Every structure is written in structure tokens, then in C-alpha cells.
Amino acid sequence: MKRSVVLLGLITAILVLSELLIVNVAASPTPEFYEKTLILNSNQLVNNATYVCNRFKPSSIAYCNDTGYIYVTSSYQDEVLVLNPTDYLIVSTIMVGQDPTYVSAANGMLYVSNNGSGTISVINAKQGLVVSTIHVGGNPFIVVADPDNGYLYVGEKGSIIVVDQKSTIASIPLTNAPTSMVLNPVTGDVIVATPSYIIEMSGTKVALNKSTPWDYIYSVSVNTKDGEVYALTENTSNGATNYYLAVLNLTSLGFEKIVCLTYPLTNGSSIAYDEYNGDVYFTIGLKALFTFNTTTLKVSMAVLFPTAIVSLSGVVVNPSIIVNPSNGQLYLLSLPSTVFIIYPNNGSYIGIGIDVFDSSGIYDKVTNELYIVNENSNTLYVVSPTTDKVVKVLPTVPAPQALACDPNNGYIYVAAGSSYPCLVEEDPNNGEVVKDISLAYSASDLIYDPVKGLLYALEPCGGQVAVINPNNGSVIGTLHVGDEPYPGDYSMAYDPQNGYVYVAFFPSNTITEIDGSKVVSTIKLNFHPTTMAVIDGLLYVGLVSYNGFFYGHPHLAIINTSNDQVIKNVSLQYSPVSIGYYKGYLYLVEPGILCIMNPNDYKNVSSLPLGLYPTLVGCSEGQVFIANENQGTVTIISAQGIPQESSSIPATETYTNTTTVPNTSTPTTTQTSTSTTTTSTTTVNHTSTTTSRVTSTSTVESTSTPTTTHNNKAAPLAVSPYIVLAVVVVLVIVIVVLILARKK
Secondary structure, eight states: OHHHHHHHHHHHHHHHHHHHHHHHHHOOOOOEEEEEEEETTTTEEESOTTOOOOOOOEEEEEEETTTTEEEEEETTTTEEEEEETTTTEEEEEEEOSSSEEEEEEETTEEEEEETTTTEEEEEETTTTEEEEEEEOOSOOOEEEEOTTTOOEEEEETTEEEEEOSSSEEEEEEOSSOOSEEEEETTTTEEEEEOSSEEEEEETTEEEEEEEOSOSEEEEEEEOTTTOOEEEEEEEEETTEEEEEEEEEETTTTEEEEEEEESSOOOTTOOEEEOTTTSOEEEEETTTEEEEEOTTTOOEEEEEEOOTTOBOOOSSOOBOSEEEOTTTOOEEEEEBTTEEEEEETTTTEEEEEESSOOOOOEEEETTTTEEEEEETTTTEEEEEETTTTEEEEEEEOSSSOOEEEEOTTTOOEEEEOOTTOOEEEEEOTTTOOEEEEEEOSSOOSEEEEETTTTEEEEEEGGGTEEEEEETTTTEEEEEEEOOSOOOGGGEEEEEOTTTOEEEEEETTTTEEEEEETTEEEEEEEOSSEEEEEEEETTEEEEEEEEEOSSOEEEEEEEEEETTTTEEEEEEEOSSOOSEEEEETTEEEEEETTEEEEEETTTTEEEEEEEOOSSEEEEEEETTEEEEEETTTTEEEEEEEESOOTTOOSSOOOEEEEEOOOOOOSSSOOOOEEEEEOOOOOOOOOOOOSOOOEEEEOOOBOOOSOOOOEEOOOOOOOOOOOHHHHHHHHHHHHHHHHHHHHHHHO
């Protein structure tokens, strides 16, 4: 009897322990996921995850000495944007009248002409507030303030209106609308340019009305020391159109210096005098910035802008180029929605992207910062995952669209857009170009292999991958991966365990496996791959069916990279555009939504809204960062309730890098990196989706011979609570059988 009681107690203890074990394994609380949104151009955090960065239509630009800020009128939102030229971010916005077209600064005040409402908004620059609104009627599109008498000179289609800060006190009719207006600080008068006349306004009177030999005057500026007037002009004779930079002496009323320009002027061409160094700067549309030396009368090119930049359209009046008198910086307005800060001494420039097109990004472990491209302004936004704020903006290649990072020194590689087959290596701290790399075609994706010390550039227009030695920037070979010249048809992923690079090609349902500088095999799929990610020996592939018109059957295929076999298929609502893994969970970035999945049972634990074109940027500080393309925002995902050691798919990296190719930018090192975590077991089922391996012998000659040690492991398994329960039941049955046998 006592023995039976003891056995019964033992059974009870086993059941209690099994219940506790099951609770620990299966009933751990599901974490709660939260999201917030970083607005890149204004560096603000908001709770609205679907926030879209405002679109802007810049029409004019001004610099205020009293605040040190740049002011840009935006007719799209009827506001003035306040930009800081030091950190390149939007400080604030000021609401004004309808369709603001022009802003000028004088005596700490800003004056904005509102073309749609027939008013002038008067703004206290330091306060950032509209202090009064002056009704002038008509459609004012330019305003210039005289700081001496306080008068405002307002350009309208058929007249110049003089305002005394309260109401109109004079109106001077014009034959044509003014093309440019500027204050002459030497005389205190205002110079007004029409297509063929130059008018000088003194108070409410016309002091000078001089006809010119030109058919059209694009823009005028004034020498602040001697009052000379510089004009960009055009003249047609005998069917030929010539373009000039002319200098008008207001004393002799003659054009004393005329320089014939070799480039045609276009709408948006602007000119400005630099009192900082005495030079004159002018633009040919927005294709290039030129310097005019007033002593030697020589013209030289200062900056050549990317051809993707579009010049301003519609009514454009001077100045669309501004000179900062304190440091000689130039501020230039352009489309699409960009203000360029130019350093004329060395010809460098950086764009402040008002309308942000953030199509991709990357996390740099060395700097612990995220780098997010803005294709509209040729810049990189640098975001700190610690503060969730933009910490700086760096210049980069034209229309940047692909990034990679060297985990050894933190240097980043940036590929330019579709019209620019260029790739650069940049210092992540200041954006300085360390190395230029020439490509045959523009790259839509980049991958850096830290084991072999190679850089891979996906070139869709050539259907190939360029294998690059990053030490000297040489392309050591190209590998054929497809036949369609469309960037959206390709994606790449890297496996740190076997050192393979995987290239998915949408039209052919294939994934090409690359080892170093050779293609080793091709995986054939039943569906079209859209994106990939490799996580501890498993290749996660987003798949979709496509019949030429419609997409269907989106799902996620999990492939064991040791044998290239599909071990699991998971149905999805939408086909993922990028895949990530962080702290034990899969992040499936789909159009408009983020699905967070438990990799043990492949069930969704949470869904969060995103922009329509999201891209996973990186993970750090317990957060996941997703850029919303064409919205100018970054969605930041955080979670509460994730255990410290919750990784059921361990981030195991074991490799030895013994590459000894000389590096021109950093010292050659031999590095060994080992990182391991505890694994658990799981059970997966084979499905009907199949793959087949096609062996390839396509190789290219490599200039380096790195030695690599890989740690290939089988697919990870996770503990199922049902297995634990089954083991406990078997133990109980065995004990009961033993009890019955003893009684007999």
C-alpha cells in the first residue's frame, strides 16, 4: 500500500512538472509590438505610422542674416519652410497665403508674395510668425523690400506696386511682367528687369527706364560695392540665338562688359553677386553653376549637377540662387524639391531633400547608425537607433539606390541610380569618397562578403553580377544571372555560414548560387521569387504566381541551403518585398503592412501598418527600422515582452578571414570572428513545392585567393510543447504498467 502511494505521488509530481515545462515552452507571453514614425526632413517622431511626408512645390528661396536660416516658399501646402543650413534639416514651417511664389528678407522680416490670394505675408523671422497681411490685389509673384524706407515693391503681371507696409501708395504700369527684381544697396533703389527693359525705382518714382539691345533678360543681380548690374540675356539675329552675360553701368547707362556664353540659357537660369569674394555666380538652368570673374571677365564652371535634376518650370524670378555673405555658401533651388548648399571654393555641394525619396538603407554596426538614401537630393540621412533621430546628412552619388557596408571598418558602398553606372566607397562619418569603382551598368543591389572580402554588385541592365575586389576597386569578373533588364526582377541575399550569394531572378523562377567568383548551381522554383533572406542556414524566399497580368498565391518558401530543398511553404496575404529576422521573430515587409511571424510555427503574432512601398533597413537597439519609399518616413518597430534569450533561430556566424589582398584605404588584417548561441529543435513538413539543382561550371578569374572556413549546419529545430506532452504521457503509462505488474 505504501509503495502504491509513493508511486501515485511520483506520477502526480511528473504531471505537475510537465505542466510547468509546457507552460514555460508553449505559454510564454506573446510580446506586444509598437511602432512610431520618424519624419526624415523635419527630424520629428510621430505616432501615425502611415504618415506621408508633405510634398512641396518650391518657388523661391531667401537667406536671413538675423536667424542664419534658409526660407523656401512652397505653393503645394501654402507655407514657408525654414531650413537650417548647418544640419540640413527643416526647422519649422510657416503658413502663409494661397500659392506663395516669392520670399525676400530685410531687417529681420520676411515678405512673401501670395499669388493666389493677392496678398503679402509679413513674417517676423526670429519668431517664425506672420505678424501682418497686406492686401495688394491681382496676382503678385515677386516682392522686394527696401530696408531704408520700408517700402515693398511688388511685381504683378502688368505693373509694379509700391506698398508702405500697410497699403498701396503707388502703381507703375509695365508693358510686360518683370522677369527679375533686386535691391541695389549702393543707391537704395530697386532694379526691375522686364524682357527688354531695365527700370530703376527710387521711392515711388521711376528713376531710370532704359531699353536694351536684348530680346530677353532672364535674371539680374547687383554688385553691392559699386552698384554694377549683371544680367543674363538672350538675343536672336539672322535666325541664330546667342546668350550673354552683360554688365550695366548705371552712371554711364551703358553696357560696358559683354561676355558671350557658350551654353544656352534656359528658364530658371539665375545670377547672383558674391560680396564674400567679389565673384559672380550664374546657372544654366540647373545643369551647372558657373563663376564669372569681374576683373578678368573669364567664365569657368564651378559645379556640374547630375542630369537627373530638373530646372524650375513656370514663372521663375531672381533669385533662385542666394549667397550667404558671412561664409560664401551658395543656396540654390531646384526640382524635384531640393535646396543645394554649394561650397564654391572646392566645388562640393549637398542637397537638402525637402521631398524625400527613401528607397533603401542599411545599418552600420561599426558606427551604430542607419544610412538611408534620398534619391531626390543625392544624400544619405544618418539616423541614430539610440535617439531615433537624424543626426546628420551626408552627400553621396547621384540618385543613390543601393547600399552595402564593410563590417570591419564601417565604410559604406553606395551605388547610383539607373542613369549612372558608378559606385563609391564612402567614409560613414563625413561622406568623403574613399574610392570610385567603375561599373558596366548601374547597380540595383549590393552585398559585401566579409569572409572572402568581396563586393557583389547586381547589374540588372546587363543581367549580371559584378564581382569586385574592394581593396583596389577592380571588377575581377562578371556572372550571368538573368536576361531581363529590369531591377525589380532581381534580388540578392548572403549566407554567412556557407559564404554563398543568392540571386533570385523573377521571370525564370530561379535562384543562382554564387561562391566567390563562380556560379556553383541554380535552384529551380515553381513560382516567381520576389525577395530573399538567409537566416542560419535557411533561405526564406517570397514567392508569387504571375500570368502576365495578375499576381496570385503569395507565400513564403523556406529552403534548406545544405541541400536546396523546400522544407516548408507558408501562405501569405501579400508577397513580401523584404524579409528580416530579429530577436526570435521573422519580419515580413509587405506592401502597406508588416507581418511579424514566429519561426517555430510560422504563425503571425502581430500585424502593423506601413507605407505602400516599404523596405527593411536594419535592426538595432531592440528596434526594427523600415523605410517607406516616397513617403520620406522611417517606421520604427519596438517590442515589449521579448525575453533576453528568445532566439530560436540563432544568429550563428563562425568564419575565419585570411584574405591578404593589400587594402589601399585600411591596413591589412587577419580577423577571426566567432559567435554562437544555443539551438533548440522544431519539426517541419515537406510540401508540394519542389526545387531542382542545376550544376554550373561558369567561372571567372579572380585576382585574390582568399582562404575561407565555413561552418555548415543542418536546419535548426525548435522544441514543440506537444512532444514534451507525449514524452510525459509515455512516462506515466510506463509507471502505471510497472505498478500493475508489481501487484500481480
